[in-house]
Amino acid sequence: MAEAAQKEREPKGVAGYVSPYPYVEKLQPRMDERLDRQVPRGGQFCGFCYGLLRKDAERCSFCKKSLAEAGVADSIPQDVLRAYLAKKKTEERWVHMGAFLGLIIATFLFLYLVAWAPGFLGHPGVALAVLIGGGYVLAQLFGPLLGAQIGYRRGSRKRDKMWAKWLEQREQSGTAP
Ligand SMILES: [Zn+2]
Numbered sequence: 001m002a003e004a005a006q007k008e009r010e011p012k013g014v015a016g017y018v019s020p021y022p023y024v025e026k027l028q029p030r031m032d033e034r035l036d037r038q039v040p041r042g043g044q045f046c047g048f049c050y051g052l053l054r055k056d057a058e059r060c061s062f063c064k065k066s067l068a069e070a071g072v073a074d075s076i077p078q079d080v081l082r083a084y085l086a087k088k089k090t091e092e093r094w095v096h097m098g099a100f101l102g103l104i105i106a107t108f109l110f111l112y113l114v115a116w117a118p119g120f121l122g123h124p125g126v127a128l129a130v131l132i133g134g135g136y137v138l139a140q141l142f143g144p145l146l147g148a149q150i151g152y153r154r155g156s157r158k159r160d161k162m163w164a165k166w167l168e169q170r171e172q173s174g175t176a177p
Helices: 002-009 022-035 078-116 124-173
Strands: none
Touching: 022 078, 022 124, 078 124
16 A cells, blocks of 8 residues: 555656657657747658658657558648647646736735735835736746646647547548558
8 A cells, every 4th residue: 555655656757647658748849849830841751650750761760660660641630730739729728827827816915915914014115016026926836837737737638638539540440641
């Protein structure tokens, strides 16, 4: 029992989530670039995971499959990009929501100080400093720190589910590469 609990507490992956698809995890930053249109659309892609292939590669550097087995694709299917987009959007949404929550808390703190705080703490200058400085700190804390972690977990789960579904459908339709 104690051992199991110990195991449970060991850190797992980023923000406590381990993707069952390590290559999908590795592909996310590449797909983000593609979704942000920072890289050209063209190229040769792995027929299994749609990672961009290096020239003359014999093996995909993302999923490690041999290209003889996986085949080569000349584009990334929209449904696959959608899965990566879901992760990206979910994470961004949580960062924004977290930052917004931080600002709301700072605003309430400001109002509280102005309205009720005694003496020095009730000074509008102090309250304003709390609003601005506290707003910044809380927005950072709830956005990029806490919100990003929740968003990362939720977004990754959503993406992996979509990828699993894609794999299943591809297998069923038998149209693989
Ligand atoms: Zn691959």
